Amino acid sequence: MGGRGKLRDFSQYRSPIHVNTLVKKLHRIYPGGTLKIMEVCGTHTMAIARYGLRSLMPQGLCLISGPGCPVCVTPASIINAAISLSAFPDTAVLTFGDMMRVPGTAGTLELCRAKGADVRILYSSLDMLENAKKERNKHFVFISVGFETTTPGIALSILQAEKMGLENVSFLVANRLVIPALHALCSSEDIQIDGFLCPGHVSVIIGWGAYREIAERYNIPCVVAGFEPADIVMAVDELIERIANKTPGVGNAYERVVTEEGNKKALEVMEMVFKPAAAEWRGIGVIPDSGLVLRPQYAHFDALTRFEVPLVTQEEPAGCRCGDVLKGIIVPTECALFGKRCTPQAPVGPCMVSSEGSCAAYYTYGAGE
Numbered sequence: 001m002g003g004r005g006k007l008r009d010f011s012q013y014r015s016p017i018h019v020n021t022l023v024k025k026l027h028r029i030y031p032g033g034t035l036k037i038m039e040v041c042g043t044h045t046m047a048i049a050r051y052g053l054r055s056l057m058p059q060g061l062c063l064i065s066g067p068g069c070p071v072c073v074t075p076a077s078i079i080n081a082a083i084s085l086s087a088f089p090d091t092a093v094l095t096f097g098d099m100m101r102v103p104g105t106a107g108t109l110e111l112c113r114a115k116g117a118d119v120r121i122l123y124s125s126l127d128m129l130e131n132a133k134k135e136r137n138k139h140f141v142f143i144s145v146g147f148e149t150t151t152p153g154i155a156l157s158i159l160q161a162e163k164m165g166l167e168n169v170s171f172l173v174a175n176r177l178v179i180p181a182l183h184a185l186c187s188s189e190d191i192q193i194d195g196f197l198c199p200g201h202v203s204v205i206i207g208w209g210a211y212r213e214i215a216e217r218y219n220i221p222c223v224v225a226g227f228e229p230a231d232i233v234m235a236v237d238e239l240i241e242r243i244a245n246k247t248p249g250v251g252n253a254y255e256r257v258v259t260e261e262g263n264k265k266a267l268e269v270m271e272m273v274f275k276p277a278a279a280e281w282r283g284i285g286v287i288p289d290s291g292l293v294l295r296p297q298y299a300h301f302d303a304l305t306r307f308e309v310p311l312v313t314q315e316e317p318a319g320c321r322c323g324d325v326l327k328g329i330i331v332p333t334e335c336a337l338f339g340k341r342c343t344p345q346a347p348v349g350p351c352m353v354s355s356e357g358s359c360a361a362y363y364t365y366g367a368g369e
Helices: 016-029 042-050 076-086 097-101 109-114 125-134 151-164 178-187 200-206 208-218 229-244 264-273 296-301 303-307 322-326 358-365
Strands: 035-039 061-065 091-095 118-121 139-146 169-175 195-198 222-224 250-252 274-281 285-294
Touching (some): 016 229, 035 229, 042 229, 042 358, 076 091, 076 109, 091 097, 091 109, 097 118, 109 118, 125 151, 151 296, 169 274, 169 285, 169 303, 178 200, 178 208, 178 285, 195 208, 208 250, 222 229, 229 250, 264 274, 285 296, 296 303
Parallel strands (some): 035 061, 035 195
């Protein structure tokens, strides 16, 4: 762990000269054979595809996508519940844009809106509170998805709603936690991972120190990366060094933003409002302590309880292999539906819907192999 994650000025993080220098180093130090590095962030997946970084990797080094897209891992049961909630009279369902087209068993929220349901896109859960204050005759339900990056803001919205005395708001909570998901991946017999490219945004909140338990328990190196081309290649360089030298540990190639402890205030507000619970991940299954539920003092904001809507696990669409993509078992082009029955215009699975989805990245930018 050290200062290798710094360049002299920001322009160098996109400089082809510096990226090329880092790539040459990577080829020099690569130990040979087949190694799989999993990026645990949808933004990394998009950046790797956009900049064509897979094509620069040494032969045998595979950059594979993981369950780092919050929209992609949101199970159909949550989408179905949101669709049910949209059918209640005088109720508005509010969501981030990508969630509109994620397929549930009975369609999508976009289709519900086309049929007359009050389904709205917003950029912040705090915006919902303003709507609720103005439209007291309507109940507002926010679909709360995301990892540790967005969860503190949602927790603040709940605290603010309590302070404002708003009784016409509730939350369909589907937030997920990264570290339990990494434990599940590392414990799975059918998944081979040689190193984790850890998410920059999440790491701002939880800190790079949070990955020690993964590196130490499973002997797998973890390196936090930023999102510019040089950021990503620097992190891959360090991962390969750690693998070659048999010194797993944790590295931080995003020092200009990420600290060891993370954002203590954000973690405190999350802890104040939510507590961990077992949660279903789309295509993966139930992972212990990987989700969040409202603490008892805020349970009156739980939309499922208030409207008595159950969560029912559903089968994935026939032929869809989003689960295997999210676990890094296959790349999107190995799914028989990819680019045929499943496209961004007519997605079958969530990995093709989200702007951070692996299938969407491969479709838009090509495999980059």
